[in-house]
Structure formats: C-alpha cells, structure tokens
Amino acid sequence: MKIAVMGGDGFVGWPTALHLSDQGHEVHIVDNLSRRWIDTELGVQSLTPMDSIQERTRIWHAETGRRIRFHLIDLGRDYELLKNWLGEVRPDAIIHFAEQRAAPYSMKSDRHKNYTVNNNVNATHNLLNAMVELNLDAHLVHLGTMGVYGYSSVGAAIPEGYLPVQINTADGRQASQEILYPANPGSIYHMTKCLDQLLFQFYAKNDGLRITDLHQGIVWGTHTEQTRRHPQLINRFDYDGDYGTVLNRFLIQAAIGYPLTVHGTGGQTRAFIHIQDSVRCIELALRNPPQRNARVEIFNQMTETHRVRDLAEMIARMTGSEIAWLPNPRKEAAENELIVDNDKFLALGLEPITLESGLLGEIVDVAKKYAHRVDRSRVPAVSAWTRDIAPTLNHDPEGVRLRSVS
Amino acid sequence: MKIAVMGGDGFVGWPTALHLSDQGHEVHIVDNLSRRWIDTELGVQSLTPMDSIQERTRIWHAETGRRIRFHLIDLGRDYELLKNWLGEVRPDAIIHFAEQRAAPYSMKSDRHKNYTVNNNVNATHNLLNAMVELNLDAHLVHLGTMGVYGYSSVGAAIPEGYLPVQINTADGRQASQEILYPANPGSIYHMTKCLDQLLFQFYAKNDGLRITDLHQGIVWGTHTEQTRRHPQLINRFDYDGDYGTVLNRFLIQAAIGYPLTVHGTGGQTRAFIHIQDSVRCIELALRNPPQRNARVEIFNQMTETHRVRDLAEMIARMTGSEIAWLPNPRKEAAENELIVDNDKFLALGLEPITLESGLLGEIVDVAKKYAHRVDRSRVPAVSAWTRDIAPTLNHDPEGVRLRSVS
Ligand SMILES: NC(=O)c1ccc[n+]([C@@H]2O[C@H](COP(=O)([O-])OP(=O)(O)OC[C@H]3O[C@@H](n4cnc5c(N)ncnc54)[C@H](O)[C@@H]3O)[C@@H](O)[C@H]2O)c1
Ligand SMILES: NC(=O)c1ccc[n+]([C@@H]2O[C@H](COP(=O)([O-])OP(=O)(O)OC[C@H]3O[C@@H](n4cnc5c(N)ncnc54)[C@H](O)[C@@H]3O)[C@@H](O)[C@H]2O)c1
Numbered sequence A, B: 001m002k003i004a005v006m007g008g009d010g011f012v013g014w015p016t017a018l019h020l021s022d023q024g025h026e027v028h029i030v031d032n033l034s035r036r037w038i039d040t041e042l043g044v045q046s047l048t049p050m051d052s053i054q055e056r057t058r059i060w061h062a063e064t065g066r067r068i069r070f071h072l073i074d075l076g077r078d079y080e081l082l083k084n085w086l087g088e089v090r091p092d093a094i095i096h097f098a099e100q101r102a103a104p105y106s107m108k109s110d111r112h113k114n115y116t117v118n119n120n121v122n123a124t125h126n127l128l129n130a131m132v133e134l135n136l137d138a139h140l141v142h143l144g145t146m147g148v149y150g151y152s153s154v155g156a157a158i159p160e161g162y163l164p165v166q167i168n169t170a171d172g173r174q175a176s177q178e179i180l181y182p183a184n185p186g187s188i189y190h191m192t193k194c195l196d197q198l199l200f201q202f203y204a205k206n207d208g209l210r211i212t213d214l215h216q217g218i219v220w221g222t223h224t225e226q227t228r229r230h231p232q233l234i235n236r237f238d239y240d241g242d243y244g245t246v247l248n249r250f251l252i253q254a255a256i257g258y259p260l261t262v263h264g265t266g267g268q269t270r271a272f273i274h275i276q277d278s279v280r281c282i283e284l285a286l287r288n289p290p291q292r293n294a295r296v297e298i299f300n301q302m303t304e305t306h307r308v309r310d311l312a313e314m315i316a317r318m319t320g321s322e323i324a325w326l327p328n329p330r331k332e333a334a335e336n337e338l339i340v341d342n343d344k345f346l347a348l349g350l351e352p353i354t355l356e357s358g359l360l361g362e363i364v365d366v367a368k369k370y371a372h373r374v375d376r377s378r379v380p381a382v383s384a385w386t387r388d389i390a391p392t393l394n395h396d397p398e399g400v401r402l403r404s405v406s
Helices: A014-023 A035-042 A052-064 A077-090 A112-132 A188-207 A248-254 A275-289 A308-317 A343-347 A355-368 A398-403 B014-022 B035-042 B051-062 B080-090 B108-134 B188-207 B245-253 B273-285 B308-319 B343-349 B357-368 B398-404
Strands: A002-006 A024-033 A068-072 A093-096 A140-145 A162-168 A174-180 A208-218 A218-219 A259-264 A270-272 A298-300 A304-309 A323-326 B002-006 B026-031 B069-073 B093-096 B139-145 B162-168 B172-182 B210-216 B218-220 B260-262 B269-274 B299-300 B304-306 B323-326
Touching: A002 A014, A002 A077, A014 A024, A014 A052, A014 A068, A014 A275, A024 A052, A035 B299, A052 A068, A052 A140, A068 B139, A077 A112, A077 B108, A093 A298, A112 A188, A112 B080, A140 A188, A174 B273, A188 A208, A188 A248, A188 B188, A208 A275, A208 A398, A218 A355, A218 B273, A248 A259, A248 A308, A248 A355, A270 A275, A275 B069, A298 A343, A298 B108, A304 A308, A308 A323, A308 A355, A323 B080, A323 B273, B002 B014, B002 B080, B002 B269, B014 B051, B014 B069, B014 B273, B026 B051, B026 B080, B035 B304, B051 B273, B080 B108, B093 B273, B093 B304, B108 B139, B108 B188, B139 B188, B139 B273, B188 B210, B210 B273, B218 B245, B218 B357, B245 B260, B245 B357, B260 B299, B260 B308, B269 B273, B273 B299, B308 B323, B308 B357
Parallel strands: A002 A024, A002 A093, A024 A068, A093 A140, A140 A208, A208 A298, A218 A270, A259 A323, B002 B026, B002 B093, B026 B069, B093 B139, B139 B210, B210 B299, B218 B269, B260 B323
Antiparallel strands: A162 A174, A162 B162, A270 A304, B162 B172, B269 B304
16 A cells, blocks of 8 residues: 555654555655654653654665655645645555644643644645545544543543434434534643544545544553664654653653652543554554545544553552652643543454553663653643643742652 | 624624624724635625725714724734734624635635635634633624534424433433534535634633624625615625525525526525624623633524525515526535524524515615626536536526526
8 A cells, every 4th residue: 555644753653654664555754844843942852862754764774675755744834735745646545643742732822722723723624625636535544632532421431433322302202313422622732633523524524535533542652563673763752741641751750760740639540552552553444444425433542541640650669759749730620530442443453562561661671771861851741721720830840859758 | 892893894794893883882893804805806796885894984983973993904814913902902892703604615626625724713713812812801702603503403403502412321321411512514614613613612611711602594684774874884795606695696686587596406494594683693692791611602593494495485476586496516415404492592582583574675675776786697606515516517607597497
C-alpha cells in the first residue's frame, strides 16, 4: 500500500511510519515540523536526543534499504499544496496525526487557543475537502482521543464511539437508537477532536468517505521494534509541563529523585496504551477499513485504565520515590470512574503490553539513561484552565521539593 | 443596554439593530461587509435596493435622532482588533449573526467549503476567546439553525436543544439524561453551526459564559416596523440560487410569472419564521439571559412548519402560478416529518405572524414592486451537494420554463 503519514515526525507518527515501512509499504511522511517549533517556543526538548526528520529517514534507509519520503506541508495552511500533493501521490491510506495535541498548551493563552482551533480544524477539514475534490477513495485513519467522551461516566462502560439510547416517542413508546457518544471535552485541544468527529460524520454521510477514528488513551513508552534498531532512530520523549503526559512526568521525577507530583486528589482516572500497541492498533485499523458510504468506524485505542494516584503509587513502589500533592491546574472533577470497552482491537488480535510489566524498563532504559538531559524547571504543569485557577499554581520547581519533604 | 450586533449589515442583523436602537439601546454594528462582497462575487444583488451601511445608519439618525455606530471588523480574521474593540466598548450583550449562512454557497466548491468552515468557526471562537480574555460578562446571543438537528425525525418532537434519553447502565438499570440533540447537519454550512454548539458548550462549562443559542427556522418577509419608516431603511431580499431561501425564490417566480420550481418531490419539511417575529424573539432572548455557569440556553426560533410542495401550492393558489419539478441538488431524504417544540418563546409572549396571513402582502409589496430588478438567470439553484448530483442539474433558466409548460 501507499500510505501517507500526516504528522509523521511526531511521537506516534514516527514509529508508525517505521513500522509500516518495515512491512514493505510505501510510506510518505507529511509534516510542517510545527512541534519542533513549539519546542523552541517553550524552550524545551525531547529527553531523548532526536535528530532531524531528514537525518532519521536517511538512517532508516541506511539500516534497512527502505525509503521513507518526507514532505514539508502545513495541512492547516497549505490547502492547495496539500491537494496537489495528494493528487500526485494518490495514497491508498492516510493516517492523520497532524494536530496540536497538548491540552495544557491549548489552554496557555488566547493565542494558543486560537492556534489550536485553527490548526486542528483546518488540518482535518482541508484533508477531507481535498479527498472529495480529488475523488480520492483513500482510507482515512485519524487519531482522536478518549477525551472526547469527557471523563464523566454515564453509568455504563464507554462504548466504541456510538452509544445506544432509548428515546420517548410522541406516542409514548421507546425507540432505540445509536448516537455518537455525547461530546464532553475538557480542554480546547479535546474540543477540537470533538469538532473533528462532526467533520468526519458529515463527510462520511455526504461523500461516502471511508474513515476510521481511533479514540486513543495516553500513549506511554518510547521504543518500538523499529526505533531500537539504531540510536538515531529513537523516538521523542516529552516530559515538560505542556507536552509531557502525567506518566512521563512521573518517570522523569522518579529518575532524578524528585517527588512525583500529583494534581488535586489524583482521583482522575485515565486510559493508557503502550506506543508499540498503538502502532499495532493502527496497523489493524488499516487492515480493516470500513465500506464506502458506511458510518465512521470508531475504535477505543487503549488497553488499561488507572487513577493518577494509583499510577504514582505504582511508580513509587518500583523506585522508592515520594509523592507530593499539588493544586490541579485543570477544571475537572476531582474523582472519576472510567470503564472503557476495547473489545474490537482485542478481537482483532491485540495483545497488550501492561504498565505493570513495562514501566520499570522505561525508567531504566529511558528516563535514567537520559536523566542528565532533564531540565528540572520544565517538569511542573503551569497552564491554568481558567483565570480563577491561575493564581493557585506554584510555578517554582523547588517549591515542590520543599512541600513534599516537609 | 449597550449591544453589539455582529453581522448587523445582514438580512436579520439590520432589522434587529433598528429594533433595539428604537427601544433606546446603544447599538453598535460590527460587520466585515463580506456579504456585499459575495454579492459581487456571484454577480447578484438584493431585490430591494439596499444602500451602504454608512448611508443607512445616517438615515436612521436623521429619521429618529438615534445613532447606530458601524465598525468594520472581520470577526474571523481580526482577533486582536476584535478584542481591543470589545475591551473598549464592553457591551452588555452581543448578538452574533456574523457567519456565512447559505448552505448552497457552502457547497459550491472546495474553496467555498474552506471559506465557510474558516469564517464561521473562527468568528465564533474568536468572540468566545476574547470574552474570556477580557473577563467580559456579556450575554452572548447566537443565531443557530434548525438544520443542526438534521431533518430526520427521531419519532418525537424536536425539543429545544436538549433531548432526554435513557441509557442502559452496567447493572441493568436505565438512567435518564438530557443530552445536546445529536447533530445531523446536511451541509457544510449547517455543520459549522454544529461546531459552534460545541464551542458554546465548552466555554459555558469551562468559563461560565452566559450564552443563548437560537435555533432558527427559515426567515421570511422583508419589512419590520422600523424598516418601513424610510425607503432607504429597507431590508435586503435575496432570491438567487445560493442565498435566496426556497420561499423567496417562489415569491420571485410568482411575481415574474415563472413556474415555482420544486426540487425532488418537494417532500422536505422546513420550519419558518417571519423577520418581525425573529427580531422580537431576539429581544425576548436578550431579556431572559441564562445565569453564569449555567448550560447554554437554547430556543427553537420558528413558528410553523410546511412541506416545500405545500408551500408551492399555497403560493400557486394565491397567485395562479404553475409548479415545475426539478432534480434536487441536495443530498437529503426526499420526504421528512418535522415536528418542533417552540413553547419557550410562546410562553414569553410571542404572537406569530403566519405565512397564510402574510405571504400575499409580501408578493405584492415586495416581489412585484421590485420585479423589474429581477435577474432571471440567478433564480435556479446550481450548487450540487456531491459530484454525482452535479450533472443532473439544469443550469439553463429557460429550460425550467419549457419543462413546466410541456
Ligand atoms: N501522545 C498521546 O498520548 C496521544 C493520545 C491520544 C491521542 N493522540 C493523538 O495522536 C496524534 C499524534 O500525537 P503525538 O503524541 O504523536 O503528537 P506530536 O505533537 O508528537 O506529533 C504531531 C505531529 O503533527 C505535526 N503537525 C501538527 N500540525 C500540523 C499541520 N497543520 N500540518 C502538518 N503537520 C502538523 C507536528 O509537527 C508533529 O510532528 C495527535 O493527533 C494526538 O491528538 C496522542
Ligand atoms: N436568513 C435565514 O433564513 C436564517 C435562518 C436560520 C439562521 N440564520 C442565521 O442568522 C444569521 C444571520 O443570517 P442572515 O440571513 O442575516 O445572513 P446575512 O448573510 O444576510 O448576514 C450575515 C452578516 O454577517 C456578516 N459577516 C459574515 N462573516 C463575518 C465575519 N467574519 N466578520 C464580520 N461580519 C461577518 C456579513 O457581512 C453579513 O452582513 C446567520 O448566522 C444565519 O446562519 C439565518
């Protein structure tokens, strides 16, 4: 297959491109390198030393004889360029990672809110629009997030995209219907993924496009089979307060002997998946495209759920770290249940890597190995969700240390 | 009150601005005049001779002594300008009409799809973003559309925004919940209004903004109490295939002795409201703002529903016109029921003007009066919803005549 990986220079995109190239597909990476620019803006860098995309693809070729081609296109801004490129290459499948993906970054300021809405809505819409215009019957696989469901339970396990409900009809009966799960996003970033869902729904209905939306949990882990092959193929590892997920921040804190900082009560339950499983799921989704004119196919791409404080305790147990409690910068419920269906990927043969089995390796092989590169001032989360929350945040990294010791 | 009317140069915005100014409010119109530019792009013009906004506000002042101030700002593109302006004026209420509002225009080409998504999403998001940034506790009243519901019935009357459903819980019970009515947009334009809904939901939840969303039916009629006061205060009347609603096209066809062109079986049911009632509803909504931190207030702003073919027959009866049947350029169900709740506005005292009582006046006072200005070639709808539909459309206006006569 000819596969276009939009956002293929990113954390999930890069190992996906390698995995698919390794299987013999013709892989094209399209990226505007905005994430590298954002690293520059924030003054942060990947824990792992990450080469340029040009260098990484060169090394991949040297190691394997396979070529991954890189194309610098901004999906949100360069509609004509994107359309012309798609029209030339006419890929069989398109994997769409090309969005601003950090919730804290999306809440930093009005400029960051606008950037996230603009970038993400336009990237997705330009892609759909061009596919229709070019009469391109490619399978579009999009990376969405568990966050579109919101983290409030309706009292049932979260289904894979569609919720069966009963509606009272005018004549007093109950009619059953499946609806797109009611969106309840917790940040501007998550909201853009809800907007994406409506775009997909419309284009599938009006133009018959074949679309798979993967509602993904928090991805952890660094290495996949392919990234291990050469030190310069290594994946990025974000640990800063904006792009670092809660788990990555814990790993770094454990590695440098800092207390693990838990926000609020740590009662927020989140869904997780290992990067190797994420890449496998994407492969499985590619192998099982929906029919033309079918509704959008939705998978929950996650393998386990944990409360944040339980995760902290798991890592504390493995490493002997302490735990420090901080105010929550996010506007969200202090505690939530999260039960999620993921039967579809399991039925297709996914065998999950668990946190319990893999976390220690991650601490030793990655976090401790590169601990000398850590910039401690970058670990705390500093983006507040509302003006009321902002003054409660402690922006001083040493403050964390003091509070936890006392 | 100090009221900002975003999109106040448009068909609903202008009479709203006059109505509120007449009641003594301090009214500011913000508009980028894009609709006038689109008229130029399409080579069409309002049936009624429409003066510049500067001239219209000058005449309003001369007639009444009241001032309406006009500000040229693009809500979608000029975030900083908008924010600065809002920060200076700090209106008590903001009425948001400033979007590209024609479904056929939104489906014309890939460029028009992108324009509509960009313009509408950014206009709405910039407004919300700036309000939060400025800590501006204004009541935001947005004009949405009945089209967000989709025109497919769930077997119950369409409620005002929120649908009560039952969900099967894990332990076999049924839990009741009210959800935002599942979106089912029929065009890119309607889809942007669904995206708006999610933006409103998020900003009401995260930042406590007070927002009212009016799900409006097709607005008909030209005059309100205020536009009648001077010939140069007259409202615009669109009859072209893109901006002219089905009703306006019928009125023009009746006035110039053309057959009334019905698409498909004419079995599509639509909701309607007179412009005078629309303006009154907006006033009622302004008088009844939601609380801070409440959910978005949603009203169905319509007063009656009709099948398109029944409308055609009503007008044929009043005028003796013939009816011609054409292929439908839209991808939609041929026939649909539409039962809509509008109890909230009725409870607040709205007394609807009916089509049965008002249509004839509209034909005589407006359509026939200005019939000499009609450009016949502009009446047919030419924007196709999909590539399959495009070739079935007859772009030759004389073709209509021949088919109906034979
Ligand atoms: N990492 C996670 O834990 C996680 C969890 C759930 C969902 N996701 C989703 O998976 C996708 C990939 O996530 P990631 O962690 O790899 O993010 P990332 O930031 O590492 O990668 C995104 C890539 O897309 C590129 N990009 C962004 N906007 C673009 C545009 N307009 N045009 C072209 N390229 C653009 C960036 O330069 C970057 O290389 C995202 O859509 C994200 O929302 C990620
Ligand atoms: N007319 C109807 O039948 C109808 C029905 C349902 C809903 N609505 C909604 O009511 C609102 C007004 O409709 P209308 O018929 O008056 O439309 P209109 O096109 O006559 O008026 C819209 C006005 O907004 C302005 N505008 C558009 N984008 C702008 C931007 N980015 N910045 C500043 N100004 C901008 C235009 O120049 C125009 O003057 C729309 O949002 C529409 O979706 C209208």
